[in-house]
Amino acid sequence: MVEDLNPFEIAKKQFDTAADLLKLDPDLRDILKTPKRQLIVSIPVRMDNGHIKVFEGYRVQHNIARGPAKGGIRYHPGVTLDEVKALASWMTWKCATVNIPYGGGKGGVICNPKELSKSELERLTRRYTSEIFPIIGPEIDIPAPDVYTDAQTMAWIMDTYSMTKGSTVLGVVTGKPVGLGGSLGRNTATARGCEYVIKEACKVKRLAVKNCQVVVQGFGNAGSYAAEFLQKDGAKIIALSDSKGGIYSKRGIDTAAATEHKKKTGALMELKGTTVISNQELLELKCDILVPAALENQITTENVARIKAKIIAEAANGPTTPGADRLLFEKGIVVVPDILANAGGVTVSYFEWAQDLQGYFWDESEVNNALERVMVRAFKEVYETSVKHRIDLRTGAYVLAVGRVMEATQMRGLFP
Numbered sequence: 001m002v003e004d005l006n007p008f009e010i011a012k013k014q015f016d017t018a019a020d021l022l023k024l025d026p027d028l029r030d031i032l033k034t035p036k037r038q039l040i041v042s043i044p045v046r047m048d049n050g051h052i053k054v055f056e057g058y059r060v061q062h063n064i065a066r067g068p069a070k071g072g073i074r075y076h077p078g079v080t081l082d083e084v085k086a087l088a089s090w091m092t093w094k095c096a097t098v099n100i101p102y103g104g105g106k107g108g109v110i111c112n113p114k115e116l117s118k119s120e121l122e123r124l125t126r127r128y129t130s131e132i133f134p135i136i137g138p139e140i141d142i143p144a145p146d147v148y149t150d151a152q153t154m155a156w157i158m159d160t161y162s163m164t165k166g167s168t169v170l171g172v173v174t175g176k177p178v179g180l181g182g183s184l185g186r187n188t189a190t191a192r193g194c195e196y197v198i199k200e201a202c203k204v205k206r207l208a209v210k211n212c213q214v215v216v217q218g219f220g221n222a223g224s225y226a227a228e229f230l231q232k233d234g235a236k237i238i239a240l241s242d243s244k245g246g247i248y249s250k251r252g253i254d255t256a257a258a259t260e261h262k263k264k265t266g267a268l269m270e271l272k273g274t275t276v277i278s279n280q281e282l283l284e285l286k287c288d289i290l291v292p293a294a295l296e297n298q299i300t301t302e303n304v305a306r307i308k309a310k311i312i313a314e315a316a317n318g319p320t321t322p323g324a325d326r327l328l329f330e331k332g333i334v335v336v337p338d339i340l341a342n343a344g345g346v347t348v349s350y351f352e353w354a355q356d357l358q359g360y361f362w363d364e365s366e367v368n369n370a371l372e373r374v375m376v377r378a379f380k381e382v383y384e385t386s387v388k389h390r391i392d393l394r395t396g397a398y399v400l401a402v403g404r405v406m407e408a409t410q411m412r413g414l415f416p
């Protein structure tokens with residue numbers, strides 16, 4: 001049977017598995033499954049050649065039972081409303097898994113940022129911000145970076161929102177530059193959080209990180225720092241990739257050299273001492289830890305039988321399909337699910353937002369120590385839930401998260 005790869009269908013299936021275990025009431029199930037609000041906007045942008053091009057953008061708020069919506073903005077040609085709905089719902093469960101006071105949201109614009117100049121990107125970002133202005137704000141919905149958006153994008157959003165309000169509103173987005181209300185440690189937080197939970201998963205599998213061979217797919221914010229941190233922990237990085245292709249070296253790849261090479265040439269391929277490998281081959285390499293850090297639907301029923309890693313830590317959102325999950329669990333491969341493995345980003349976003357609202361900023365070690373406490377506690381709670389119910393870590397995380405959102409929803413009651 002061909003697997004359904006629609007991310008929102010996958011997100012609903014993952015939710016249903018936990019809802020069945022929790023014996024969730026059907027009415028409540030419908031509320032928790034359905035996005036609260038979906039906004040579709042047109043974004044006319046004056047291009048550098050003088051013509052106007054109209055882009056389509058989205059902002060989805062999945063659930064706000066536990067606090068304001070929170071979630072990144074993605075710029076990618078493959079963005080769809082269903083993808084944004086899936087990503088928004090994963091944010092709801094992610095924030096509840098690590099127990100921070102947010103609901104879930106997500107945004108996206110269908111565009112290819114690699115084909116846009118910096119000034120076109122700025123005009124697109126400012127107009128998109130203006131279009132979603134009525135539904136964002138520090139107490140409503142707080143965007144952050146995701147694929148192909150960064151601190152500069154967040155600075156433009158903050159400025160556009162602030163100019164419209166007439167005062168500087170730092171807390172409207174997170175992932176901002178440090179000189180502009182950003183938090184120390186935010187840029188590396190997704191990877192740091194991933195590193196912390198990988199260490200916990202290694203304890204479960206009785207592996208020492210320093211003896212591990214690691215493969216990382218995707219060499220952006222999440223993937224490049226994850227590779228760097230694991231290398232610093234003594235692990236050997238044997239393969240890396242980006243959208244153009246991958247590189248492999250049995251003896252190990254120096255992540256600093258890979259970063260430098262990518263900066264110079266725009267790709268990882270042809271780094272000295274490495275051989276070229278496709279993104280598909282890379283996923284199937286024999287290794288201890290596989291970190292998918294690019295996009296959705298990378299490990300599916302089609303390739304799962306050939307996956308040889310002992311631990312998969314999902315730095316990316318949605319890299320594994322439910323069909324593949326089942327087989328990985330049967331094979332004893334530990335999958336640290338996205339809603340836990342990449343929650344470091346939103347956790348430090350929460351710290352950034354708290355710092356902005358207080359106007360009081362922390363030093364980097366305070367941020368990293370607080371992040372480690374949150375991630376280690378969340379891993380323990382997820383692991384204990386999975387052992388108790390004899391389920392995989394993803395379902396364990398969902399049981400924990402859906403339980404928390406369910407409780408908040410029941411305590412609030414139905415309006416009006």
Ligand code: NAD
Nearest residue numbers: 146147148190218219220221222242243294316317342345
């Ligand atoms: P990014 O834009 O910084 O990097 C994306 C990387 O993926 C790039 O190196 C790109 O070349 C690579 N890539 C794109 N398509 C690919 C493909 N088909 N095969 C292999 N590599 C490919 O994005 P990011 O912020 O690092 O996000 C990566 C993933 O992590 C996404 O799933 C995102 O939702 C998730 N995530 C990011 C954060 C964060 O704080 N940045 C937080 C949580 C989750």
